Amino acid sequence: MAKVTYNGQIVDTDADTSLLEALLAQGCEIPNSCRAGACQSCLMQATKGEIPAQAQAGLKETLKAQGYLLACRCYPHQDMEVRLPVSGAVRIPVTVIEEDMLATDVKRVRVRPEADFVYRPGQYVTLWCDARLGRSYSLASVPGRDDHLEMHIKLVPDGRMSRWVHEHLHVGDRLLLQGPAGNCFYVPGAPQQNLLLAGTGTGLAPLYGIAKDALRAGHQGDIYLLHGAPEPSGLYLREELSALARAHENFRYISCVLVSDGPLPEGIQLGAIDELALGVAPSLAGWKIYLCGVPQLVNQLRKKIFLAGARINDIYADPFLSVADARKAAA
Amino acid sequence: MANLFERLGGEAAVNQAVENFYRKVLTDDRISHFFSDVDMDRQIAKQKGFLTMVFGGPNNYTGKDLREGHRHLVAKGLNDGHVDAVIELLGETLKELRAAEEDIKEVAAIAESVRDDVLNR
Numbered sequence: 001m002a003k004v005t006y007n008g009q010i011v012d013t014d015a016d017t018s019l020l021e022a023l024l025a026q027g028c029e030i031p032n033s034c035r036a037g038a039c040q041s042c043l044m045q046a047t048k049g050e051i052p053a054q055a056q057a058g059l060k061e062t063l064k065a066q067g068y069l070l071a072c073r074c075y076p077h078q079d080m081e082v083r084l085p086v087s088g089a090v091r092i093p094v095t096v097i098e099e100d101m102l103a104t105d106v107k108r109v110r111v112r113p114e115a116d117f118v119y120r121p122g123q124y125v126t127l128w129c130d131a132r133l134g135r136s137y138s139l140a141s142v143p144g145r146d147d148h149l150e151m152h153i154k155l156v157p158d159g160r161m162s163r164w165v166h167e168h169l170h171v172g173d174r175l176l177l178q179g180p181a182g183n184c185f186y187v188p189g190a191p192q193q194n195l196l197l198a199g200t201g202t203g204l205a206p207l208y209g210i211a212k213d214a215l216r217a218g219h220q221g222d223i224y225l226l227h228g229a230p231e232p233s234g235l236y237l238r239e240e241l242s243a244l245a246r247a248h249e250n251f252r253y254i255s256c257v258l259v260s261d262g263p264l265p266e267g268i269q270l271g272a273i274d275e276l277a278l279g280v281a282p283s284l285a286g287w288k289i290y291l292c293g294v295p296q297l298v299n300q301l302r303k304k305i306f307l308a309g310a311r312i313n314d315i316y317a318d319p320f321l322s323v324a325d326a327r328k329a330a331a
Numbered sequence: 332m333a334n335l336f337e338r339l340g341g342e343a344a345v346n347q348a349v350e351n352f353y354r355k356v357l358t359d360d361r362i363s364h365f366f367s368d369v370d371m372d373r374q375i376a377k378q379k380g381f382l383t384m385v386f387g388g389p390n391n392y393t394g395k396d397l398r399e400g401h402r403h404l405v406a407k408g409l410n411d412g413h414v415d416a417v418i419e420l421l422g423e424t425l426k427e428l429r430a431a432e433e434d435i436k437e438v439a440a441i442a443e444s445v446r447d448d449v450l451n452r
């Protein structure tokens with residue numbers, strides 16, 4: 001059992017209780033969301049004590065070197081002293097320069113960072129609405145081509161952050177952003193490999209970024225981008241993606257819905273995204289795969305695509321874990 | 332003469348075998364329901380533990396670990412038929428790796444030797 005000092009309080013942890021859980025149980029207000037090591041909103045800094053390696057998995061080297069850790073992944077072996085990141089240390093200010101609605105419940109937000117920001121399209125950032133509420137959003141923009149960062153934010157029923165973004169975030173506003181994180185991005189070096197990018201809802205944001213990145217890098221293998229939604233109103237950027245497909249012979253855009261009231265607009269297929277994904281080729285052996293969006297779908301697709309022959313290390317999956325998933329996992 | 336684990340190709344062979352073995356397990360109707368855990372990374376790590384052990388590689392599993400590790404599965408009906416299926420898939424995986432017939436027998440014998448522990452008998 002280790003003792004952790006935070007803000008003058010001493011908190012006991014044990015092998016089954018993460019630092020985050022222990023602090024929350026003591027009534028400390030620690031920002032958090034996915035509680036699975038993905039969103040990085042529970043980032044803290046150790047000022048004393050040994051940091052378990054697992055608590056730093058996925059962090060940038062520069063953050064590791066400064067003793068940052070993820071509280072949800074930290075099971076201390078030894079006494080430690082921790083604090084929340086000092087303001088300005090890991091979060092940079094950004095200004096909103098553009099906002100528009102891509103679908104009835106999807107808002108596109110473009111922000112301009114006020115400091116150098118190095119990232120790969122498809123990685124995600126934590127956007128902070130205030131000091132306590134931060135959520136992950138994936139980047140659809142491409143460095144070098146865009147001087148802004150682009151995010152697609154879906155309005156989630158009773159979602160605190162997404163509602164704030166939809167109702168209160170406007171051009172000219174300044175807010176803080178942290179990151180980037182994640183390894184779901186295009187890696188040059190295998191220009192002939194076929195790529196399959198599949199996602200639902202705002203899972204399109206990282207996939208759109210990755211596709212543009214791959215095309216810019218001159219990727220030669222086939223690139224299939226599959227976007228699914230429950231109904232046609234959930235599909236967005238169809239014009240842009242169709243235009244990309246017209247401009248690049250090796251890029252295919254497939255959109256699909258589960259149900260439709262009226263006749264389907266041209267180009268949209270009726271069907272489940274997993275069936276269409278498995279249908280792109282007789283075998284997915286040798287393909288590189290990117291999967292983003294709702295966790296349940298991402299995990300299910302990952303398994304099916306593995307069974308269809310893709311190697312585990314060739315499947316990059318970014319489940320958009322939320323507070324609701326953290327609750328499910330705890331239950 | 333190299334030991335079994337080295338003859339099979341050591342850790343590299345385990346890494347090569349694990350995905351094919353896991354694919355077989357997940358698509359075999361006799362046993363796939365024991366492997367429904369959605370966390371594939373965790374499952375693959377466990378399969379590596381399993382393969383390293385039956386390939387005769389360095390591992391720390393005791394009979395007691397195997398009893399405890401499979402108790403919840405025995406409660407769900409794990410039986411001799413399932414062990415037979417696992418040994419069969421193991422053999423197929425090894426054949427694909429072009430392992431020698433003798434070595435495949437030796438691997439099966441290692442798996443066989445812990446049957447009672449796995450089945451909590």
Ligand SMILES: Cc1cc2nc3c(=O)[nH]c(=O)nc-3n(C[C@H](O)[C@H](O)[C@H](O)COP(=O)(O)OP(=O)(O)OC[C@H]3O[C@@H](n4cnc5c(N)ncnc54)[C@H](O)[C@@H]3O)c2cc1C
Pocket residue numbers: 033034038039124135136137138139151152153154155156157158159160161162163182202203205206318319320321322323324325327
């Ligand atoms: C790596 C990563 C990338 C992501 N990228 C994107 C992206 O590009 N675009 C995007 O739109 N989203 C993305 N997300 C999801 C995003 O981070 C948020 O989870 C999402 O916006 C919801 O946040 P919120 O504050 O609005 O909702 P929260 O207030 O956190 O609530 C989330 C959900 O939980 C439910 N909930 C809340 N409380 C309870 C309760 N007590 N019991 C049961 N359910 C409850 C809410 O109804 C809601 O459905 C990503 C997530 C991750 C981890």
Ligand code: HEM
Pocket residue numbers: 362365366368376377378380381384385392397400401404409413414415417418442443445446449
């Ligand atoms: C034939 C002899 C067997 C041996 C030597 C063996 C060995 C092992 C080992 C060493 C582990 C632990 C891996 C780890 O935790 O690191 C394990 C886990 C597991 N085994 Fe076996 N196993 C055998 C048979 C079976 C059979 C027949 C089944 C079911 C059909 C099975 C299903 C599982 C499952 C599902 C787990 C993971 C349990 C969990 O999620 O906690 N095993 N096995």
